[in-house]
Amino acid sequence: NTVFLNGTFMPLEEARISPLDRGFLFGEGLYEVLPCYGNRMIAWQWHKERLTQGLQALDIKLQYDWQQLQDFCQQLTQYNPEPDQGIYIHITRGAEEKRFHGWHNNAEPTIFMMTFPIPTLTEPDFDQCKPLRLGLEQDLRWRNCHIKSTSLLGNVLHFQSAQQEGLNEVLLLGDDGTITEASTSNVFICKDNEVHTPPLSSALLPGITRRIIMDILDRHSALTLQESVITQDMLFTADEVWLTSSTKGVVPVVEVAGKTIADGKPGKHWLDTARLYFQHRFD
Numbered sequence: 001n002t003v004f005l006n007g008t009f010m011p012l013e014e015a016r017i018s019p020l021d022r023g024f025l026f027g028e029g030l031y032e033v034l035p036c037y038g039n040r041m042i043a044w045q046w047h048k049e050r051l052t053q054g055l056q057a058l059d060i061k062l063q064y065d066w067q068q069l070q071d072f073c074q075q076l077t078q079y080n081p082e083p084d085q086g087i088y089i090h091i092t093r094g095a096e097e098k099r100f101h102g103w104h105n106n107a108e109p110t111i112f113m114m115t116f117p118i119p120t121l122t123e124p125d126f127d128q129c130k131p132l133r134l135g136l137e138q139d140l141r142w143r144n145c146h147i148k149s150t151s152l153l154g155n156v157l158h159f160q161s162a163q164q165e166g167l168n169e170v171l172l173l174g175d176d177g178t179i180t181e182a183s184t185s186n187v188f189i190c191k192d193n194e195v196h197t198p199p200l201s202s203a204l205l206p207g208i209t210r211r212i213i214m215d216i217l218d219r220h221s222a223l224t225l226q227e228s229v230i231t232q233d234m235l236f237t238a239d240e241v242w243l244t245s246s247t248k249g250v251v252p253v254v255e256v257a258g259k260t261i262a263d264g265k266p267g268k269h270w271l272d273t274a275r276l277y278f279q280h281r282f283d
């Protein structure tokens, strides 16, 4: 498995970073995960935009321009044989001379990238899909969830508690008791012919798959799309619930906190939307 570290492609076993790297010491970094189907990176521009915002928020200046970074990603996928891969990009402030909470910005950022195999995107259907069962918890993460930070302890603890209960994922409740997102995904609900997803705020990640699904529905579907605050009542009376992420695509949810959603089966709007997402890959 070939990875990229600070300008060099190398076997994973040879990749080394300093223990003084601020990513290691403070979790002070950003990451992106983007799917690449048949050597075609999906929504690079939007991932780049989100990363740019994160870099600005953390005051990190990259030593490469965006074209170079895109070329490195493309080259990395070519080093690895699988046709469909997730690309993981990890950028930290780098290693300064000693551990000190404040930064001096005299270190070169550390840029690490690796790929991992992802399932080939196939024409979605009811028989093949794997519906999800979710938990529901008060969000215990920090208050800047719009930044795609490598400090994922909160997300990890939420996700692990779901796994321990034999669930796939966990929906999170904001301070006002409404649903914001899940620990590794965004959320959509459908009621009648309306689709709702929570509006962007610092309580959730501006997911790229969320954005793609919104764009697709807007352009190709008769469903009405709204960014709406989603209460627990709306969730439990919804006809359909979906999760979205770069690694999952759009996936139906059939149970939350032990309660069945509608008839407990993936819905027709999910199928139509997943088909549009499948076709979108060729856009």
Ligand code: PDD
Pocket: 033, 155, 181, 182, 183, 184, 185, 186, 205, 206, 207, 208, 209, 210, 244, 245, 246, 247
């Ligand atoms: N997770 N919300 C959270 C908290 C996430 O971690 C993710 C993605 C999303 C969906 O974002 P996108 O559509 O851009 O993938 C929403 C990635 C895949 C991960 O951590 O591996």
